[in-house]
Amino acid sequence: MSYQHQYADGTHIHFPLGKVVCIGRNYAEHAHELNNPIPTEPLLFIKPGSCVVPADGGFKIPAERGAVHYETEIAVLLGKALSTQPSEEEVLDAISGFAPALDLTLRDVQARLKEKGLPWELAKSFDGACVLAPFVAAGTFPDLTDIPVRLTLNGEVRQDGSSALMLNPIVPMIQHMAAQFSLLAGDVILTGTPAGVGPLASGDELVLELPGTLRVQTRVL
Ligand code: ZN
Numbered sequence: 001m002s003y004q005h006q007y008a009d010g011t012h013i014h015f016p017l018g019k020v021v022c023i024g025r026n027y028a029e030h031a032h033e034l035n036n037p038i039p040t041e042p043l044l045f046i047k048p049g050s051c052v053v054p055a056d057g058g059f060k061i062p063a064e065r066g067a068v069h070y071e072t073e074i075a076v077l078l079g080k081a082l083s084t085q086p087s088e089e090e091v092l093d094a095i096s097g098f099a100p101a102l103d104l105t106l107r108d109v110q111a112r113l114k115e116k117g118l119p120w121e122l123a124k125s126f127d128g129a130c131v132l133a134p135f136v137a138a139g140t141f142p143d144l145t146d147i148p149v150r151l152t153l154n155g156e157v158r159q160d161g162s163s164a165l166m167l168n169p170i171v172p173m174i175q176h177m178a179a180q181f182s183l184l185a186g187d188v189i190l191t192g193t194p195a196g197v198g199p200l201a202s203g204d205e206l207v208l209e210l211p212g213t214l215r216v217q218t219r220v221l
Pocket residue numbers: 022023024071073103190192193
């Protein structure tokens with residue numbers, strides 16, 4: 001299925017999908033639930049644009065590659081390029097929207113890679129590994145340190161977080177990312193998952209929310 005950025009009100013977004021820059025262990029409770037230490041500096045990884053699929057209509061998960069975990073995250077869409085040392089104002093000006101997203105992870109594969117100290121791509125970059133809901137405009141959230149995010153799975157709330165709980169808040173996180181490599185219009189930032197991750201199975205019904213703002217129903221095909 002081809003993916004094109006869009007706003008929840010149906011407005012087309014003209015810039016193309018770029019890369020998806022992710023941060024690991026950005027919520028203390030989630031680091032603890034997987035028995036991981038809290039990183040001393042932001043743990044970054046990148047999912048390729050080729051792994052992005054829209055949430056509408058449902059999504060597929062890989063079969064026979066071990067557990068596939070959901071990680072529900074606040075996605076930030078960039079509408080302008082950022083590089084070197086952007087100021088807080090430049091970062092705020094570059095943000096075009098927010099959406100709930102799933103950073104799907106082959107957890108058994110990731111555990112084997114982690115054990116050997118290897119990169120995570122095999123666990124994080126498979127086709128369909130990033131499920132993106134449509135975006136709401138950046139101005140929807142005047143306070144980026146208080147954006148709620150929630151996942152309801154088969155009628156039960158499994159993840160209920162807020163950017164208030166992030167170890168690296170959104171703006172300094174993006175400043176740090178841009179200091180490592182250029183970010184471009186159309187890139188998406190996944191800001192880490194709150195506690196409550198777990199496996200998905202075919203037929204699961206999911207509701208992805210930025211509570212009070214956006215609610216998207218989807219399912220595992
Ligand atoms: Zn994640």
